[in-house]
Amino acid sequence: MEMNILVTGGAGFIGSHLVNTLANQGLKITVLDNFQKGKINNILNKRKSTENIKVIKIDITDNSTNLPDIIKRDDITLVYHLAAITSVHECENNREKAFKVNVEGTLKILEACIKATNNKVTLVFSSSAAVYGDIPAVAVTEEHECNPISFYGFTKLMAEELIKTYSTNYGLKSIILRIFNVFGRKDPEIEHAGVVDKFITNALTGEEIIIRGDGNQVRDFIHVDDVVSTLILASRYSERMNNPWSIFNIGSGRGLSINQLAEAVIKAANLRRERVTYFPAQKYDIKYSVADITKARKILGFSPRITPEEWINNRIKSGNIGKGGDV
Template sequence: MMKLLVTGGAGFIGSHVLEKLHAMVDRQVVVFDNLTSGSPDNVLPGMELVRGDVRDTDSLESLFASHDFDAVIHLAAQTLVPTSVADPVMDLQVNLEGILHILECCRTYHVHHVLFSSSAAVYGDNPHVPLVETERLMPSSPYGITKMTTEQYLRVYHELYGLDATVFRFANVYGERQGEKGEGGVVSIFCKLLAMGKAITVYGDGRQTRDFVYAGDIADAIIQALPLKGFHTFNVSTGKETSINDLIRCFEDAIGHSADVHYTEARTGDILRSVLSHDALKQALGIVPAMELPEGIQKTYDWYNRQEKH
């Protein structure tokens, strides 16, 4: 029996990880979440929910002392780039102080493996697409800086203390339950507006590209990596560039009619092209994200549509 701690497990990506873990009989799961953006409804039967904040060292000490964890899946984070720009100190406290509290508890209580949710934000606006893990890191936001710095802490904790660590750099993640208590990504924003019969706004001409990866595929990658030893860094992505205009066409197929689209000026600092290579993930774990975008958009839109009708 493997005993897992999932920080931020009640949130968007966490909910997909918990779904996958719930189907596995040899996993015992504890969720640690402050529920600011997560929901207790995402914590499934048989899983323990501990309400707490990664900035609170006392609650983390108590948690680790009372459990014998084999691994930590660390998803708890301040995840919004605009919030990090508006309040970089808070971003640092959650994202950097939080991971250090987790790492120190792992060191003290001999937890073997930390799996960390990083981001394509560590690359910044790099035109060398598709981006590979060895590209120079040049984040353009405080959020990206905290993710990049956490990766370095994990590498050093591996080298100094022997902690196994796996870093996942997520592309543009989408799926059910995204942004329930916040703005979310472009897919969740479009889902909400279209489910309400409203127009959607595109900043720029819609030809800017992103690499949209389904949250269930993210969860699969994390779980497949649990047995890994050493220090690893993987992009989790489809390796496919999709323009915002192509994304809208997927939505039009999902809703069965044309969308009301308003184009406006591009936002300063928005990246024009973004796509990540997943070759390293495929080579190390033998997996690639499987969800095709049209199917994933249909699943995600249908979920939002059901929420809107309730």
């Protein structure tokens, strides 16, 4: 059966990598993006041909947007819902907008899926490790209690609850991926892609490496290519899953402190330790966040391939500068 795919937020950081990977496999893709953050060139500039990619500039939260018609017209069978405000800082500063995009936008996608296709669509949703909040210094499993401390984490958890409700009550098949800290190659136009590439860019441009807090906070870093691989693995698993919904942690399964990350950049770039400057932590900064990926390994066949240290060494060696982002 031919698979037609819809990707919301398809011009963003993870979205554009996913779209290009799927397009290289010859699949037909419809991209929805409002282009407030993502850029069309993230897709078009990377391809010799775009005949199997349809790009629609659209705001999924706009009441005039007819999402069911788009899904029905393009005979969509798989939806990757990636559209969101992903910056923790932006969500804190504009909570109404964050709720509208991350929660109400998800609701509109869910409604469109069940109205357009009589439950023939599979939904893969990019959630976040932020739903867990601060956890003990152990790798967290999917069964761990969710207690987000940021508004961003709260919106992602609410979106998850909507998805579980629609899957249980209305027949939609869904997979939720709780993605940890993503790093990797991005074009300069993309605003947000994480602390790893921010540190690399600062090292290469002679700027200070800025750490918020004492640097002992621990994160689980996962490369964007590994995230894309898991998104695809999740869609394949949906064909054989028996439950209406399932949740997976997507990380490396390995913790790295921000100080250790900075040290790796300093060592690779042969810098002095004085280049690091510390600023006060923010109240919604999580101290410890590491994934237990046993479930994803066992069920999805997921295995992360690219480590932050490898990425740092390769980027520093190449001297290729890209725009960084926030933690």
